[in-house]
Amino acid sequence: MENERLKNLRDRIDKIDREILKLLNERAKIAIEIATIKRAKGLSFYDPVREKNIIDKVLKINEGPFSDDVIKTLFREIVSATLALQESQKVAYLGPEGTFTHLAAIKYFGSFAQFEPQDSIKSIFESVEKGLSRFGVVPIENSNEGTVTYTLDMFMQYAVKISGEIIIPITLxxxxxxxxxxxxxxxxxxxxxxxxxxxxxxxxxxxxxxxxxxxxxxxxxxxxxxxxxxxxxxxxxxxxxxxxxxxKHIEDFKNNYTRFFIIGKSFPGKTGSDKTSIMFSLQDKPGALYNALKPFKDASINLTKIESRPAKMRKWEYIFFVDFIGHIEDEEVKKTLEKVKDYCIELVHLGSYPMFE
The missing domain is CATH 3.40.190.10 (Periplasmic binding protein-like II)
Structure with a gap:
């Protein structure tokens, strides 16, 4: 009796698997049609906003027993495999294989992207700026060790944008x-x-x-x-x-995370849950930094990070890096940055991107 019940359950699973396969291939065929339209119109194949919307929708209707994390991983792989049918996504990361940057790249893009190890953070920026890689993944800060200042310095040298972020736990x-x-x-x-x-x-x-x-x-x-x-x-x-x-788990502090930036040549549109990164330089006079930051307070825009780096052009001149909640297309953000510019020698918008959740 138990053997018959087991056989029936397995037969049901086999039937469901066949249906899943049929639907996956049907989805892939539609995606290939979409690729044809995008190619004709010169549109970008990878759309992180669309990917976020897909995953958000399925999470809202997920009734289990799979957890939201499992569903998120499964659908990211489906999106990654589908995107690979449309266009190969070359992603540069800090190699060799097996780094935390490599792991972050896989978690963000799924396993079907074309991952290209680089021997330095500088090489990642160069590869993206020259168009050799579509995207790059670079570490920006660790919850215990602080900011990766070398990454910040690269933003002063290369014309790239921040198009995303991902935070992963670090276990050693x-x-x-x-x-x-x-x-x-x-x-x-x-x-x-x-x-x-x-x-x-x-x-x-x-x-x-x-x-x-x-x-x-x-x-x-x-x-x-x-x-x-x-x-x-x-x-x-x-x-x-x-x-x-x-x-196992030899790190001294268990609450250990590293944040990574996804860099590219452009940034995505609004999702409603976004973050923006800018950098600016200031005139060397009393109250300059206060004046540049006050418009954010007045507009109730939450700053999530502020860091300074030597400008390396003239002694004692600094570049300030700021992250805040909001998208460059938000009206309040536009108005605020116009006010901030009044106090800056130069202000550069590094990117607006979906906030990691």
């Missing part, structure tokens, strides 16, 4: 070929990852030297060829390089 593990602690003679790590595990290392790996490398993925790549080397890296890197866990 000690990995090696064997997974055996007693075989470890040295540890490789990115400096930021090392700093985030300082206390754990001092308690558990005293006397084992730690060497800095360019990324957590590079640490994993070194560890996969020598069983005496351990790497501080992600589970994602462990899967790619065939490493085993020596110890």
């Amino acid at each position: 593990h000690l990995l090696s070929l064997t997974g055996q602690k007693e075989k470890i003679k040295k540890i490789y790590s990115h400096p930021h990852a090392r700093a985030q595990c300082r206390e754990w290392l001092s308690k558990n790996m005293l006397g084992i030297p730690v060497y800095d490398v360019a990324s957590t993925a590079e640490a994993a790549r070194q560890a996969c060829v020598d069983e005496e080397i351990a790497a501080i890296a992600s589970e994602f890197a462990a899967q790619i390089y065939g490493l085993k866990f020596v110890a």
